[in-house]
């Protein structure tokens with residue numbers, strides 16, 4: 302793996318050159334090529350050998366089957382079959398009676414695979430499965446879902462969602478996922494996976510790093526990066542000023558470089574250096590497609606089994622890569638007394654108990670922020686690396702997904718795009734150029750906010766939220782039927798289904814940013830906007846995410862018009878094999894340069 306062109310000027314800027322730091326990541330593949338020379342084999346020779354092998358295999362199978370049948374006909378064999386049958390009955394068949402025994406509405410699951418069987422076998426996206434159940438059980442505040450064999454209470458009533466996630470949060474502090482901190486140090490120690498007091502302490506310590514004032518400090522890093530990236534795209538366009546680009550890939554590159562600079566203090570240009578380690582490992586780290594998506598679900602459903610099998614969510618190679626990057630950057634900064642306004646700097650302050658809320662920050666105590674500084678925890682190197690890497694887990698795929706859907710909606714809704722461009726042009730003119738854009742100006746852009754909100758509603762990157770019951774609790778249905786939850790019971794909030802509920806958002810399949818404007822109806826309840834979750838366990842990085850998405854679109858629409866191209870899939874269909882929503886055929890959009898004259902900064 303080569304980390305080419307890690308554009309660095311570490312002494313001056315506090316950024317880090319990854320080749321210098323991690324020489325072990327140089328590509329060894331080319332050196333390892335085998336020099337063995339093989340004799341060529343003709344097709345006929347191959348077929349002959351192949352059919353001989355096949356017939357030997359068949360004979361072998363018949364023999365094995367015979368031996369097995371003979372051994373099962375012994376008294377021990379019969380006992381074994383009975384035991385397996387009983388185990389199957391108790392573990393698989395009986396478990397499917399869980400909700401029936403408690404009087405909770407549910408759809409009979411597929412044995413072993415549960416209600417997500419169609420997702421596991423790639424027939425339907427998990428969002429579609431949950432939405433169908435959500436729309437079916439309108440007479441209930443909650444219904445049952447089997448995640449493999451694990452029963453989950455899916456809470457569909459908004460008042461109950463608020464009760465669980467805000468008012469009675471003490472009963473539902475944790476997410477379901479459980480990882481061994483030592484075995485899976487990156488994700489196991491990240492805020493998302495932390496539990497109970499450790500989570501509370503870390504959230505309190507980290508909260509000041511995500512306030513408006515800290516975002517303002519990082520804003521310059523983002524805009525200078527956006528400007529450079531847009532210039533690279535412009536320079537690569539065909540002579541007719543057009544290019545058809547795949548948006549997920551484009552925004553992954555944007556997101557990668559922004560996370561690298563803001564979180565890790567490393568400057569990379571993934572548009573030029575297309576296979577840099579940050580990009581390839583980050584993509585691997587956040588991949589929730591296919592087996593990795595199922596593995597993620599399995600760590601929530603059978604944490605003990607996964608731990609007993611010593612399975613890791615992320616490879617040791619990845620852990621070691623990010624650990625080196627963070628530790629070497631910190632060492633360089635400490636040696637040279639460098640201060641750079643990025644997340645590593647904030648975490649270094651947090652480790653020294655020097656990270657504080659600023660006077661102008663709105664203290665949001667629901668997020669764990671108290672503004673007081675006392676020693677809540679001792680930081681290990683892995684704790685620090687994990688909180689940096691959270692930008693990848695939490696922010697990389699989600700932000701690129703949201704941006705890709707936003708580009709798609711703007712391309713297929715030219716009126717909305719035109720209105721957004723008008724707002725961008727008028728702001729740019731009033732401030733005297735895109736290079737003068739500030740965090741406050743971006744925040745004040747009304748239509749930009751409406752477009753982002755509507756995209757987040759229609760295409761939320763996290764289709765459901767999850768919680769575990771930490772203290773006994775009683776759920777009550779509309780008809781007064783009570784269900785007693787015990788410690789360890791799992792709950793989901795079907796965020797995507799709620800945000801497409803026509804009772805809450807009329808005409809839910811329509812992209813209509815105006816619904817969030819003065820004339821629009823907005824949601825009947827603001828708690829229905831669940832893209833960033835709800836309550837004290839909500840997304841700590843939401844400000845950062847929105848700042849990034851809005852800044853990127855400010856620069857993109859300054860330079861380009863987004864249009865449907867020959868490969869644009871409209872209406873979009875979701876890719877069935879991915880846990881996070883993604884487009885079945887990719888997000889292909891045609892970029893057209895705006896008139897070459899005075900639209901750029």
Ligand code: HEM
Pocket residue numbers: 492493494504691692695696697699700703761762763766767831832833834835836837838839840841842843845846
């Ligand atoms: C569009 C982008 C994003 C979306 C849609 C998103 C969504 C979410 C959601 C749904 C949750 C769970 C909330 C809950 O259970 O109530 C969450 C948690 C979290 N997110 Fe984000 N996120 C985004 C960007 C980011 C970014 C940029 C970061 C960067 C640091 C981040 C870091 C986190 C962390 C650390 C948590 C766990 C918080 C905790 O457990 O206390 N997210 N996010």
